[in-house]
Amino acid sequence: MGLIVLLIVVVVLGFWFVGVYNSLVSLKNQVFNAWKQIDVQLKRRHDLIPNLVETVKGAMNFERDTLEAVVVARNRAIAVQAPAAGAAPSAQQVQQTAAAESQLTGALGRLFAVVEAYPDLKATGNVAQLQEELTSTENKIAFSRQLYNDTATQYNTKQQQFPANLVAGFAKAVPAELWEIGDAAERENVKVDLSMHPKK
């Protein structure tokens, strides 16, 4: 009788273990996948910027610094983006990417503000279209980041909560690094120098 009870307890514990283990592995893969999605969106942004610069350059013979800052930030961001070989992002990788990309976000934000400040420029069909493209790309990056952070938080919470934390070691679960806005450039308000007038 005692043996049967022991057997039942062992079987129930076994099922629980397998369940928690599998859910941890599944969450870990979701975190990888969410990270991949950020990569896809970042690449798209990097590809879009040369187009943007080309288009705006003609219509905008001013604010050269703003444009240049965008180009520089883009090149730096591409350099950071390591070829991920399907592995989990390391904490360092997340931080570096986040820092470089937030520089780029800041630079793009200033460019947007410039475009907003010159209604003539904004009225140009090309620029309006491009602005929609960029808004959308920026949104996609923000949303993929949000998905990554949500998934990573879920994963981290799961592996830290009792009693799932007892299984976390077996499933090789380590907390995933969240993508935080670490850079002052992204938090800072955008200033536009309105004293400059567009040359026509």
Place this chain on the structure above:
Amino acid sequence: MSENGNLFAQQEANRRRSRRLVIGFILFFAWLGFGGDFIFYEYTKGAGPGAYHHVVPFFGIILTMIAASMAWWAWTTGPKRVLWSTGARELTDPETPQEKQLDNVVEEMAVASGLPKPKIWIIPDADPNALATGHDANTSSVAVTQGLLDLCSRDELQAVVAHEMGHIKNLDVRLMTQLAALVGAITLIGDGVGRMFFYGGNPLGGMGGGRRSSGGDRDDRGGGSGVLIIVLLVLWIVSWILAPIIMRLMALGVSRDREYLADAMSAQFTRNPLSLATALGKIEDADAPTKSIKGGAAQMCIADPTGRHLNSKEGKVAELFGTHPPMALRIARLKAMGYQAQPAAIPGSR
């Protein structure tokens, strides 16, 4: 994510409630089918060797088969039929800025929800509305009316599309199709059985006879179980008479919960519940029925396309018969999420 705790708590509460409703729904369905079989089994158990014994649960099996085939039919033909009946055109190659924006917004929400990008359709209707359909996340479609595109800002459009992505992520199309099939099967059989009861071929009469003839042999078992079976039988028949309305009300209850859930999902994807609140306000103010969306697709829309005033008033009737919760309540819940996310928005609020 602590500032969004309310959002996720609402999602969890909605999931729990609709899970309970679905379980109740299925239990009720089982009672109507296999419950009847059990009663007849008990009823004919003591009958003589020559009399009818109800051993195989025909009733439950037939009912389940009818429901399954209806569900299968609705499932395979439904999504195409819904889109076709609205006269929607697929947006494959966005040209105008407006279309381009819609395309971008849908893609953004696909990214936010972590789902593949659905097909996009535009319904030529001036009333603002939107719907989602499809079998699963890989074959899903989102359709919006021209009126919605004209009326909403980018953020509002995004919030509405996010609501539809919420439906897709929660597999609501599947759930509602299945519930509708169960309701349909019950209504169909209910009609048939009703006819059998009231005109001629009364199966209970025959079985009742068997019971009576065997009654004398089983006096020792006492009247207790016999009375219980009669009570169960009466209850079962009453259940059948009320079944179509009860099942429909339960399905509507599930539908309303899924709407709240999709609203909360929208808030999760956009982190901007107030946009959905203003979008819902605009949709409500437009208030004309969306003529091109037929009633059957109502559960997948952002707002009840029939434009019934039921949905706009709070009250018991709206609570029971609407496919969507009252608009005022939905907006209030979204605002609660929004203000919780930004405590500074209301000075002095909790």
